[in-house]
């Protein structure tokens with residue numbers, strides 16, 4: 133059966149090096165499934181989530197689609213990147229630019245993922261005369277960036293729709309705690325809860341990711357099915373499990389001084405998958421003075437800016453290629469093109485670019501890991517998310533850190549609040 137898989141044959145890892153991780157992998161896998169650690173609710177979530185709640189998400193998403201030309205998703209970090217990754221990977225790249233009649237979903241914009249007055253003013257001016265709905269996503273309900281953006285767009289909706297403004301506001305937050313929950317209860321906004329035992333960067337497949345993804349017209353039931361099948365596929369506790377093999381490979385390379393992992397994709401639609409991966413691995417592993425620094429490149433675009441460095445620069449990194457095995461859309465290169473290109477398609481050439489880069493890098497001993505993703509679909513997006521979440525958690529355990537907290541992020545949030553309050 134096809135599934136998201138890892139290939140480490142070009143990572144320059146010997147079988148005895150993998151063997152050394154055998155025991156630790158087994159105990160890490162058991163620990164992850166034992167439930168002893170907080171925030172591991174995502175491990176079985178695709179299997180045991182509330183199906184009725186998924187139906188409610190689909191219904192509310194349809195309501196938003198019916199009533200809105202514009203849908204603004206407000207959130208940051210784990211309450212933003214997963215949804216954006218799915219929408220960019222699975223939606224049409226040009227949906228926002230199409231005429232209303234030809235669009236498959238409302239125009240979707242993001243807010244509250246920065247505090248730029250310029251960005252938010254431009255967005256506000258662009259949307260103000262259109263039919264709008266907004267969804268604010270914040271697990272804690274207290275994060276500064278989304279709170280500010282929420283107040284900006286809420287004010288617009290209150291001016292625009294008066295007493296009916298609540299019909300255009302949707303909230304995903306903690307079930308009981310936080311300022312956002314309090315306001316939601318007071319104002320009667322339609323809301324969903326992020327499960328208590330799932331942290332932001334592991335929450336794509338919960339209402340925090342699923343509501344905006346469903347508004348984009350993406351089949352969230354298929355996505356959850358892909359993840360649920362992932363629960364079975366990635367269930368072995370030994371190195372035959374692709375998540376275990378990837379986690380071990382990363383740690384072996386890290387110990388060898390490969391301090392950076394560069395996620396590379398030849399499909400622009402995966403740009404935000406790489407952004408989500410950077411958060412997933414960066415926040416999960418970067419602590420106690422340890423952790424691989426996750427970076428990303430879009431190829432072949434960045435070969436013309438970073439290709440030189442990759443080939444001949446400091447050898448402190450390994451590459452992880454996100455390889456889509458089958459692409460439904462392609463374009464034949466016209467007969468007017470130069471000879472070797474005629475009769476080929478753009479995807480043919482893109483594959484050759486990938487193969488050429490890998491060969492050149494392997495020749496210079498740069499370790500390469502391939503993550504094969506069978507196709508661009510909701511099903512495989514769900515499976516890929518689960519594959520990476522599990523790999524990341526295991527990798528964190530192997531590294532000796534707790535992969536589900538983010539004390540460093542909390543520190544900056546606290547400082548910013550203090551500085552604003554006291555100045």
Ligand code: PA5
Pocket residue numbers: 208209210211269270271272273274275278331332333334415538541
């Ligand atoms: O992964 C995380 O926990 C963080 O990136 C959070 O998602 C981010 O800081 C936003 O937090 P919240 O959802 O509470 O607004």
